[in-house]
Amino acid sequence: YPCFVKPANLGSSVGISKARSQRELVEAIHLALSYDRRVIVEEGIDARExxxxxxxNDRPMASVAGEIIPKREFYDYEANSPDGGAELRIPADLTPEERRTVEDYAIRAFQAIDAAGLARVDFFLERGTGRILVNEINTMPGFTRFSxxxxxxxxxxxxxxKLLDRLIELALERHAERNQLLRSYDKA
Incomplete structure (x- = not known):
């Protein structure tokens, strides 16, 4: 303890809880299960996000890195709204080595799951050790002008x-590529 409990397949920090005891862990699991049939329990670490x-598609590019600085205890659903109590620092204050590492890891995570079009890869940079951890890859990140x-x-x-135009181009590219694949199996 502490640990974080979250529904495995939701976004916007919906259903996330911080548990500091076994009782809170059980409550957090029940809450997360009300949103999803799969739950993730993560070690709580002191880290920057x-x-x-x-x-x-096949040749993904990485943006500059951004950092979320919650004004609450952690980045929960309320902090995830435009006026909800989190500062977005873009670009993130990273060393050149940290920047190269997170960009490389983000592209490799995207390629590892054969993602297409867009994704956002979230990291934890552990304070004290400098360890960089991939927290999650979000294959359908928020897309409002505030996201x-x-x-x-x-x-x-x-x-x-221009981002919207590029995403449409990428979708058409991937669609054309998939249309070249066989759709039936003929043994003869």
Whole structure:
């Protein structure tokens, strides 16, 4: 303890709890199970949260990194709203080595799951040790003008309307590629 409990397949910090005891852990698991049939329990660590936006299909690109600095105890659902008590720092204050590492890990995570179009990869940078951990890959990140994904690309020099155009191009590219695949099996 402490540990964090969250539904495995939700976003926007819905259903996440911090548990400091066995009783709180049981309550947190029940809450998470009310949102999803799978639950993740993570070790609580003292870390910064850094995010990278990925754009592409077979040759993905990484945005600048951004950092979420919660004004609450942790980045919960309320902190996830535009006025909910978190500061977004873009670009994140990283050393050149940390920046290269998170960009490399983000692209490798995207490729490892054969993602297409877009994803946001979230990291923990553990204070005290400097250890960099992939927290999660979000294959359908929030996409309002206030969301981290488009803000990261804007800070990287790609405006919102151009980002939308590029995502449409990538979707058409992937669709054309998939249309070339066989759709039936004929043994003869």
């Amino acid at each position: 850094v995010e990278i936006a990925i754009l592409g 981290m994904y488009p803000k990261l690309w804007e800070a990287s020099g790609l405006a919102y309307d």
